[in-house]
Amino acid sequence: MELGMFGIWSLAFTHGDSGEAVDAAAEAEELGYGTLWLGGDPGGNPQGDLVTAARVLGATRRATVATACVSVWDRPADRLAGVYHALPVGDRERLVVGLGVSHGEVVDAYRRPYTAMADYLDGLDSAAPALPASARLVGAHGPRMTRLAADRTLGVHPYLVDTEHVARTRRLLGQGPLLALGQTVILHTDPATARARARGALAPYLLLANYRSAWLRSGFTEEDLAGGGSDRLVDALFLWGKAEDIAARLAERRKAGADHIAVQIVTDSRGTFARSGWRELAGVLLT
Secondary structure, three states: OOOOOEEEEEOHHHHOOHHHHHHHHHHHHHHOOOEEEEEOOOOOOOOHHHHHHHHHHHHOOOOEEEEEEEEOOOOOHHHHHHHHHHOOHHHHOOEEEEEEOOOOOOOOOOOOHHHHHHHHHHHHHHOOOOOOHHHEEEOOOOHHHHHHHHHHOOEEOOEOOOHHHHHHHHHHHOOOOEEEEEEEEEOOOOHHHHHHHHHHHHHHHHHOHHHHHHHHHOOOOHHHHOOOOOHHHHHHHEEEOOHHHHHHHHHHHHHHOOOEEEEEEOOOOOOOOOHHHHHHHHHHHOO
């Protein structure tokens, strides 16, 4: 599966206007982004993620389309595999199904996430026909889930992590499996403004144990996680500044071991496509 060096990650594909999503997908592909990443389906519809993916696939010709991430709790494996195989063969060849275990704070059924993911992958393998390992990846942050993804999928899609986490994950994966990093950026040069926007985006994730554990493993402290996040935490997780500054820091993530980087530009709402930002970054990333 060819993802390219850089892609676009946007919640607006699933939370915004469906008509604009078609236009935005076509423009992102024309700009040269290799993969279009779709945020989770807001309605919990077992078919929703792949229905949106099919619409985006129909609006593009070459770009890979990836879901990030389908929850294993409310989408039975056999049903997901069935929806996947209902797509035309040509669409399936450009589709990556990202999977995730979500969080205990938001899922009532949450339990033993590693076992739940392993069981879900078993279900995808035993579906008739199976959803192939080469067309799926896992939103993994911890070492056990990362190793599971390396053994049974295309690779991993970590999100809101620092360069040390990227390097540690690369060591765990080895050189074969894909490390497709989700990276949030802010196109603003004023430190106070950029950090304020970053803290607004970070706030809901500071409440989630899975993310907090990942940050602590990277050497941050409980003090870094307090009060909306320290400057040290914010500057490590979010890339901000001019397009050229962001490109330089993305190169650091690539050097640390990221095969592909899905760029998410912070917007005022989940339904907003950051198309001017896509164009600005494309001028320094994709030339």
